[in-house]
Amino acid sequence: MAAATLVVSLIMSGLTFWAVNTIQQDARLSDTRFGSDLGLLLAANVAPLVGEDNRTELARFSHRFYSSTSSVRYMLYADADGNIFFGIPFSDSEVQNSLSIRRRIQLPENFAEHYDLPLVRQHLTPDGEVTDVFVPLLYEGKYLGALAIGTNPNPTAVASSHLTRDVTIAVFVSIWVMVILGAVFNALQITKPIKELVVGVKNIAKGNFQQRVDLPVGGGIELGELIASFNEMAERLERYEKQNIEELTAEKAKLETLVSTIADGAVLLDTHLQIVLVNPTARRIFGWEGKAIEGTNALYSFPVAVQVELSRPLHQVARGELREEAEFRVTFTEPTNRTIRILLNTVLDPSREIIKGIAVTVQDITREVELNEAKSQFISNVSHELRTPLFNIKSFIETLYEYGEDLSEAERQEFLETANRETDRLTRLVNDVLDLSRLESCKVYHFEAVDLAQPIEQILRTYQLNAKDKGIELLQEIEPDLPSVVGHYDLLLQVFANLVGNALKFTEAGGKVVIRASLVSGPEGGLAKVVRVEIADTGIGIDPEDQAAIFERFFRVENRVHTLEGTGLGLSIVRNIVQRHRSHVCLVSEVGVGTTFWFDLAVYQDEPTIALPSTEPAALAQQ
Ligand code: ADP
Numbered sequence: 326m327a328a329a330t331l332v333v334s335l336i337m338s339g340l341t342f343w344a345v346n347t348i349q350q351d352a353r354l355s356d357t358r359f360g361s362d363l364g365l366l367l368a369a370n371v372a373p374l375v376g377e378d379n380r381t382e383l384a385r386f387s388h389r390f391y392s393s394t395s396s397v398r399y400m401l402y403a404d405a406d407g408n409i410f411f412g413i414p415f416s417d418s419e420v421q422n423s424l425s426i427r428r429r430i431q432l433p434e435n436f437a438e439h440y441d442l443p444l445v446r447q448h449l450t451p452d453g454e455v456t457d458v459f460v461p462l463l464y465e466g467k468y469l470g471a472l473a474i475g476t477n478p479n480p481t482a483v484a485s486s487h488l489t490r491d492v493t494i495a496v497f498v499s500i501w502v503m504v505i506l507g508a509v510f511n512a513l514q515i516t517k518p519i520k521e522l523v524v525g526v527k528n529i530a531k532g533n534f535q536q537r538v539d540l541p542v543g544g545g546i547e548l549g550e551l552i553a554s555f556n557e558m559a560e561r562l563e564r565y566e567k568q569n570i571e572e573l574t575a576e577k578a579k580l581e582t583l584v585s586t587i588a589d590g591a592v593l594l595d596t597h598l599q600i601v602l603v604n605p606t607a608r609r610i611f612g613w614e615g616k617a618i619e620g621t622n623a624l625y626s627f628p629v630a631v632q633v634e635l636s637r638p639l640h641q642v643a644r645g646e647l648r649e650e651a652e653f654r655v656t657f658t659e660p661t662n663r664t665i666r667i668l669l670n671t672v673l674d675p676s677r678e679i680i681k682g683i684a685v686t687v688q689d690i691t692r693e694v695e696l697n698e699a700k701s702q703f704i705s706n707v708s709h710e711l712r713t714p715l716f717n718i719k720s721f722i723e724t725l726y727e728y729g730e731d732l733s734e735a736e737r738q739e740f741l742e743t744a745n746r747e748t749d750r751l752t753r754l755v756n757d758v759l760d761l762s763r764l765e766s767c768k769v770y771h772f773e774a775v776d777l778a779q780p781i782e783q784i785l786r787t788y789q790l791n792a793k794d795k796g797i798e799l800l801q802e803i804e805p806d807l808p809s810v811v812g813h814y815d816l817l818l819q820v821f822a823n824l825v826g827n828a829l830k831f832t833e834a835g836g837k838v839v840i841r842a843s844l845v846s847g848p849e850g851g852l853a854k855v856v857r858v859e860i861a862d863t864g865i866g867i868d869p870e871d872q873a874a875i876f877e878r879f880f881r882v883e884n885r886v887h888t889l890e891g892t893g894l895g896l897s898i899v900r901n902i903v904q905r906h907r908s909h910v911c912l913v914s915e916v917g918v919g920t921t922f923w924f925d926l927a928v929y930q931d932e933p934t935i936a937l938p939s940t941e942p943a944a945l946a947q948q
Contacts, residue, residue: 326508334500341496345489352479353447356456360476361443363396364458368443368472375402376464380411387413398455398475402462403430405470430473432459453478518548525555534563590665590687593672596643596680598623610689612660623685630657635667642669642683654690664694696877711754714747721747757894760819764901772906774809774929775817777842777856784821784840788829796834799825804843810856810926816902823895824860824922831920832864845925855925866916876900876910 367390374383383402391397391413401412407430432444444459456476462469521538528536536559538552584591590607594600600623608614611628624632624639634655641647651669665687672682721744725737732740781801792799821840828838839861847853867875876896903910903924914920 326504330501330504334497334504337500338493338497342489342493345492349489353454356454356476356479357445357447357458359396359479360456360458360474361445361460363476364443364460364472364474367400367474368460368462371402371472372462372464372469375462375469376467384411387411396476398477399473400475401430401473403432403471403473405468407432407471410470430459430471432471515545515548518552522552522555525559529559529562532566534559534566590685590689592623592685592687594623594639594683594685596682598639598643598683600626601682606689607685607687610663610665610687628657628659631655631665631667635669638669639683642671643680645671645680647671663689663691666690707754707758711751714751714754717747718744718751757898761894761898761901764898764905770813770816770905772811772813775812775814776809777807777812777817777858777926778803780814780818780821781840781842783818784825787822788825792829792838795829795832797829797832798837799829800837800839802839802841802843807842807844807856808854809929811929812906812926813902816905820899820902821860823899827895828860828862828864828920832862836863836919838862844928847925854928856928857923857925859921859923861919861921863919866918866920867912867914868916872912872914 371383371386374380374386387400387402391400399412399414401409403409409430443461445456447454447456449455455478458474458476460472460474462472518538518540525536525538537556540549540552584602584604587604588606590610591602591604592600592607593602600619600621603613603618608616608618611626611631613626618626624636627635634653638647638651638653642651647669648671653667653669654664655667656664668686668688670684670686671680672684673679674681721740725732725740725744729737781803785799785801789799825838825840832838839859841857841859841861843857844854845857847855876899899922900910906924906926908924908926910922910924912920912922
């Protein structure tokens with residue numbers, strides 16, 4: 326732009342200079358013409374005077390001529406040799422002096438012969454260009470000398486010489502001023518709005534739909550319309566985006582709620598195997614609670630066993646080599662002991678061709694596995710438990726049948742008693758299984774007032790002999806005037822039987838088993854009182870890590886620790902019965918010290934309202 330302006334300004338200035346200069350040339354030409362005409366006229370008048378050597382008349386005439394015109398700057402007369410013999414505006418003395426020092430006019434060779442016409446030249450003075458005219462003085466065909474006359478420059482030409490410069494500069498400057506003004510106007514009215522428009526379009530392309538462009542003042546109708554259309558478009562896009570975002574946010578919230586509430590763990594990975602989304606279940610399973618796990622590589626974040634199992638399949642899924650659902654089962658010990666089932670699914674784009682990510686579904690099957698193991702254990706236990714008494718019964722009856730007559734009466738009696746005991750044991754086992762299934766069914770039990778002293782007394786009678794045999798002290802501590810409770814006699818009897826049976830089973834000789842019943846404050850220290858029942862022993866105790874599991878069906882610590890008889894159903898039955906009484910059973914135990922199981926029962930009122938015992942489990946409590 327600047328270069329173009331410079332070129333144009335230089336061309337325009339040059340043209341102006343040339344035009345004005347041409348005018349000046351013309352003025353100068355007219356100067357020379359005027360000078361030569363004046364010289365010829367003067368020469369024609371003075372030649373006779375010079376020829377007659379009438380210098381006085383010559384001087385007078387010359388003075389008169391000089392003073393009558395302002396155009397003449399000087400007048401000099403030279404003889405044929407070029408020596409100046411008279412000049413104006415020089416004084417006589419000066420002439421004298423000049424004559425005495427013999428000033429000369431340097432004329433070209435044969436000036437007289439060859440220059441009939443005057444010789445004209447110009448020289449520059451501070452007042453302008455002076456035109457020097459040399460005219461030969463001829464009289465009667467004889468060359469007498471030369472007349473030199475200097476004429477002042479034409480004042481118009483003098484003025485025009487400044488004009489050339491001024492006009493040239495003015496043209497140059499005005500072009501620049503016009504260009505600068507034009508550029509400023511352009512910048513303010515067109516370039517700025519267009520630049521803003523360009524920035525706006527870029528921002529819209531980036532997704533910033535809040536972008537607007539200000540309308541320029543007086544910037545042209547087309548530009549104004551363009552900007553108005555742009556703003557309208559941006560506004561529509563913004564509205565559309567807002568609506569879309571609201572819909573998307575609602576959808577996202579729904580999906581997030583769904584993902585966060587499902588029981589299975591869900592982890593979403595991108596194709597670089599980086600974790601994008603994790604639901605709370607997955608966090609709990611993998612021990613990621615409170616960790617910023619999103620954005621990390623799943624293969625470094627999963628527990629080591631999972632990393633080993635999934636490394637290859639995950640890469641295969643990410644590369645698209647494995648498209649169908651893949652299932653894995655992994656057991657790991659860190660951060661906790663767990664067995665999980667993992668399902669891998671590819672997340673595809675709507676065209677179902679490009680892989681967008683990998684959905685990892687995690688199911689915690691630890692409990693399922695444990696229960697399955699416990700069930701297998703139970704079946705083998707039950708089979709064993711059933712087989713042992715059946716085998717004993719069969720062998721004793723066979724012996725009696727085959728050799729009965731050879732046996733003494735006492736022996737026959739003993740055999741029958743043993744067979745009878747084994748039948749009881751078999752019945753107990755079958756009953757346990759049946760009881761549990763009945764308790765877990767929807768059967769409705771009728772509750773009534775039960776005086777706890779009676780079932781406790783009955784249990785003591787049943788187990789006293791057993792306790793004595795084992796050398797264990799079996800006691801009861803029942804608070805006097807204990808009110809009746811809301812309960813089911815037979816079910817409560819079974820609870821006492823199971824708990825006292827366990828207490829005797831797991832207590833060494835010399836130990837003590839106590840059944841206590843007392844009146845205590847109800848739940849949350851309310852006014853209603855409840856009866857607390859405790860069965861305490863001084864037995865082997867239960868390890869804290871087993872306390873949570875012993876109420877599960879089929880669970881037996883002995884499966885791992887010792888091999889005392891049992892089915893693992895006793896405490897499940899107890900828990901079910903106590904729950905039927907709208908209470909829960911708790912325990913306090915210390916290995917090597919003893920165990921106390923306890924539960925609360927609502928006091929029976931005439932209008933039986935059941936005061937629910939505390940729902941706040943104690944530190945070691947189990948429901
Ligand atoms: P079982 O028929 O095998 O006794 P239970 O359900 O009654 O089954 O008991 C489950 C497990 O709880 C037992 O195997 C035992 O390890 C433990 N247990 C129950 N009562 C006691 C107790 N009083 N002292 C120590 N351990 C006990």
